[in-house]
Amino acid sequence: MTVKLRPGESQEMLLKRFRKEVATARILSTYRKKRWFVSRSELRRKAKKKAIRKAKQRIA
Template sequence: MSVELKPGESQEALLKRFRKEVIKDRILSTYRKKRWFISKSESRRLAKQRAARKARRKMLARARRNR
């Protein structure tokens, strides 16, 4: 990935544009995911835990609203 300096553009603006491109292309998130190997069974287990946590939070939010 490369970002060219436009005429009259400051270094700060160039850096900001570069960061936006990195975020848009999901480069850092992909790197973080691939940093350690996670087996399929482990990823399924983690996904199940995340879903349970999310359901629990949703249930608590509903209970608070219905008070």
């Protein structure tokens, strides 16, 4: 990801723009998810738990 300094732009604004682009591209969240190996069965189990929690919230 490249962010170039615009004319008349301060370093702080450049850094702020870079952080915003990283956040919108979800680079950090993707990195954190892929930091450790997670087996397929564990992914399915987590997805199932998430779906159950979501369904309970809709009912309540």
